[in-house]
Amino acid sequence: MTTSEKQALAALLEEAGESWLIDEPFSPREDALNHLAEVLERLNSTARQRLSGNAPEFSVALLRREFGDDASRLRAFLQAIGTTQSTDLLVMVWQLLHGAHVDQMELGYKRGTSFELKIVLKSRGNLEEYVSHDINDIGLLRHFATFHLDGKPVFEGFFPLDS
């Protein structure tokens, strides 16, 4: 990512109200922007592996377009970047923001021993499985709405948390 792209990314984060991503915990800001650039680079690699021909090209321009279409969608995605270290789960979040639904979810935990969060999405008729063993990824679940459809339980996401 070029210096001007990093500046554009910083400006976008300010506009979206998510500049905390570069204000903290990283210091100086340049390091945080370098880190975000590296996350986007890894995200592109993961997305190509997971989605092949349907993978978006994650760039500042793409994020800017997303902001124009629906700022809350971009905010949700940026908040996910600040929540998980897993680019696999970031692909999942992107898919949720673009028409996929949570089909199944499983949570396994044994104190001091193991953690597993498995989320299966239905996207364009296909099932996509995402698994995390990082207990901090539980924070992603705060971004889901919960309700009933025809009396049946539904998780729907992915939504931004308001400050």
Next chain:
Amino acid sequence: MIGGSDEIIAVKNPIAALRACVQIIDWWWPDAVFEDADTSARYGASHEVPLGKTRELFAYKDALAAEAWDDSGAVPQTANTMVDFLRGPRQLTVVVDNPDDAVMAAMLKAFREAGRSQVFNRGSKRVAV
């Protein structure tokens, strides 16, 4: 709409809540067509709608219903085949023809419950019109 009824859902983030509502629409109306009321732009999938730019959104049951609304407007034949969403700064207003119709009642119940989700953080109330 034909003697429509308004449901006001108070939320901190009405754009995000509107996204939840159109996802709920997808459940009952998998072939739903969405229309930006200001631009008349139509979308065949809920995730294609640029919700951040949309002040008022029509959700039709399907393409046939959208055509019927174009041709005839609010007539008995088009009753309960469209939901109208209006986005305010801190609320969503949902307008339906007959809130007692089985599908409309189920949708409204889901909109209300989704609006109460912690992620949106607020409840809802109904007002008679």
